[in-house]
Amino acid sequence: MNIDAVIIGGGVSGLATAHELTSRGHKVIVLERQAHTGGNAMSEDLDGFLMEHGPSTMNAHIPAAGEFSTSLGLDDRRCDLGVGVRNRYLVADGKLAAIPVGPFGLLTAGYLSPVAKIRLLADLLLPHRSDGEDETIMAFCSRRFGREFAERVIDPLVAGIYAGRAADLSVAAIFPKLVALEKKYGSVTLGAIHGRREGGKMPGSRLFSWSGGIATLPKAMARRLGNAVRTGNTVRSVSRRGDGFRINAGGAGVLDAKVVIVATQPHVAARLIADVDPAGADAAGQIHAPPLAVVFLGFPRENVAHPLDGLGFLTSEAENRKVLGAQFCSTMFPNRAPHGHVAVSAYIGGARAPDLARLRAPELVSLARAEFRDLIGAVGEPTMARVRHWPLGLPQYGVGHQGIVADLRTTANRQAGLFLTGNYFAGPSVATCLEGAQETALAAHDYLKRAGNPVGLRALSPGRH
Ligand SMILES: Cc1cc2nc3c(=O)[nH]c(=O)nc-3n(C[C@H](O)[C@H](O)[C@H](O)COP(=O)(O)OP(=O)(O)OC[C@H]3O[C@@H](n4cnc5c(N)ncnc54)[C@H](O)[C@@H]3O)c2cc1C
Known part of the structure; x- marks a missing residue:
């Protein structure tokens, strides 16, 4: 051949x-x-729970995602985010703060201080940087939107997507659109408004998966x-x-x-x-690529106090938590937990805490259970517990x-x-x-x-x- x-x-x-x-x-x-x-990309059936060892979502804004689903005949198994996804959560002072899904969610939620919300508006007035030098995401977002927004919103986002630190990663490589908007319009906010008027898509994503x-x-x-x-x-x-x-x-x-x-x-x-x-x-x-660990836990529904009405939660470095964030897997998509149970996944390590990702599985399970007890009121023995170590998680x-x-x-x-x-x-x-x-x-x-x-x-x- x-x-x-x-x-x-x-x-x-x-x-x-x-x-x-x-x-x-x-x-x-x-x-x-x-x-x-x-x-x-590994999904494992564990006695009726479905654990995603790696990726759990597809971004439908990127045409290739839908194209492959269709050309491979997978559309009849495709599932969009569950109707239970109403909020995104960020951790503030050791508690989950709900941020309603939608463009103004952050402004209406009490997560940011009033000063930080006003500081966001400075992006409309500040001069744009013109030296063309790359800078970190933290430096760029602090400059345009203020330090509080950069530390408490952008840093958790970067941890959630890249298992990285906003203080280390390149804004030009990760958010090239923000850099381009600043360059073209002098302000990211103005650029985004223009983009919407011109029919462009706002940054953000529409997520899907398949039943399996x-x-x-x-x-x-x-x-x-x-x-x-x-x-x-x-x-x-x-x-x-x-x-x-x-x-x-x-x-x-x-x-x-x-x-x-x-x-x-x-x-x-x-x-x-x-x-x-x-x-x-x-x-x-x-x-x-720093190490990353995924801890998948299943609980009887009644053992978790939180409504789990969202994608999950993210943490900022300043909160000093052991987890980068977590997903409410059984709210996001169907078939992730047997009837009467819920499934949650914790993400541990990354660039923020590489040594934690190298802990042995039992220690990681204890650590995740302690975090879930504190943050979502998950008590008692989990019905299912499984750990995936990724020695080299995601490229930074x-x-x-x-x-x-x-x-x-x-x-x-x-x-x-x-x-x-x-x-x-x-x-x-x-x-x-x-x-x-x-x-x-x-x-x-x-x-x-x-x-x-x-x-x-x-x-x-x-x-x-
Ligand atoms: C925990 C975690 C969560 C994630 N969550 C999401 C998410 O929700 N949504 C999303 O879109 N993305 C997510 N990602 C990112 C996404 O999963 C990866 O970026 C993507 O799957 C990478 O695919 P790849 O084929 O480029 O690389 P890989 O999946 O790393 O594949 C490389 C392959 O090369 C093989 N290989 C290595 N060396 C050799 C060799 N010498 N000879 C032959 N074969 C070799 C490996 O065994 C491996 O199968 C996540 C990643 C991780 C780790």
Whole structure:
């Protein structure tokens, strides 16, 4: 069989790239280190509870999310957020403060002080920064909206999405729209108002999943790809071979192919491309990913005092909590807990407290139970408790990240036929990874078309290095 492209990594990014390339008629092979596909996207049925080990939501504002759902025939299993989601919660002085869902929720809630609410208006008047230098999210938001808003609203948001700290991460890499609005209109608020008048979408997201959880997506892609997906194959190295590449999968053998797409985590990509593209490897190696732990707990409904009428809660660093935040899983989507029970997930560690994420499972469960007792009145033994450790959780887009990405995007210029894709380019969300995969597949397709006939698979011989 002639193979056009070898894709390393069978997470959402790798599978989606393979899906797009096969739909254009190319023959591909996906090599995945683990016994299962999906990478971070793992949903597990636990006696009627459904635990999301990694992602739990899809962002419907990104068209690729809906496109993949439809093209894979998953729309009949798709579920939107439950009607019970009425609030977002932030922790204030050790208690949950409800922020109504909607654009003015923060202004009507008592979470921010009156001074902080007035300070938000200063964004309309302040001069814009013009030196073009990247700055942290904390610096940008404090400058435009005041310190209280930055610390008590933006920092928890950043912890919730990136498991990161607003004081460390790059505003240009994570919130490029805010930077662009400041530049164009002199004020983020004015820009957002203009954007609405012009029919643009406000930042924010519409979330969905599938009844069987997020892993429904990679499972469907892997099923479509059939025996093009080879699990339990750890790629050891990539080297140049004529006008193509040699991919060494250790005991599983070697493959020769015209195109290689590396769809692994950035530290693995750095190792794999070190020989073929040292500049790209150096850039990928600079991306740091702190550990993150997920603690999933199920309780009988009557053992939890809080109405759980929201997505969950987030905490700011100043609150000094042990959890970054939590999700009310059984309120968000159906089938997450058996009848008469609720399910909640706590997220622990990240850049704020990496050592906590390395605690053993029983300690993490105790810690999460103590937090849930305090914050949502969850008492008694949980019916279900399960922990997932992610030793390298989510890539951190530090100040200067856009420069790193610019280096990574030119990999194919330095080594024709070598492409990188994944959650360290344009955002970590699954939907953004799908979008990135579409772009990567298109670039690889164009390259294959220009290059003419593929070199093809020359060998898959166990033990040959
Ligand atoms: C706890 C958590 C919660 C999250 N919540 C959300 C959420 O609610 N919504 C959302 O949109 N996103 C969320 N995300 C982010 C999202 O899940 C990830 O960014 C996305 O799944 C990354 O997909 P990927 O394919 O790029 O990488 P990965 O999922 O990391 O896949 C990379 C794959 O490469 C394989 N691999 C590594 N080395 C090799 C090798 N040498 N040879 C072969 N294969 C190799 C790995 O085994 C893995 O399967 C969350 C992430 C985490 C960790």
